[in-house]
Amino acid sequence: MRNTVKRRLRHLVATRLDSLPIGTTIVVRALPAAALAAYSQLELDLDAALAAAQRPRKSDRAAR
Template sequence: MLPARSRLTRRDEFAAVLKRGRRSGRSRLVVHMHCSAARGGPRAGLIVSKAVGGSVVRHRVSRRLRHLLAPRLRELPETAMVVVRALPPAADASSAELGDDLDACLRGVLRKAGGSCRG
């Protein structure tokens, strides 16, 4: 579970990450990352739309992603804001497959951010 202080909750935060951030994607996930001036640890949010499936499927995917994302937040820069967007193939993916995609996307987005996201 993501601690409350580690969650993105406001619409403008999500919009800033999606508009100004770097992104990296795989077949099941797209990860967006933007570094803000605010410190206090990395924060993350999820987007799991109806395209992924019905409510039961969406909530299952969300729970898996939250569980996978929580320990990985410690490895991100302190100023990072991350949005993980699930794509329709995520509905049929195992937790291991989602974890592999998440790791690959985080590596890609950190590489693309380069020196602009120092924590």
């Protein structure tokens, strides 16, 4: 199961790499529940995580 999740996430990330800023480093950590998640759910979760990572943080806004 772990390898299945790894392959699915690797494919999903690969299709999104061009939309990330150059030099971006990402680490994707799958929790055990990911083994039972549908591909479409993994896709939604990954997109939500990438969107959250690109949003400015509250501490970044206060520094401006």
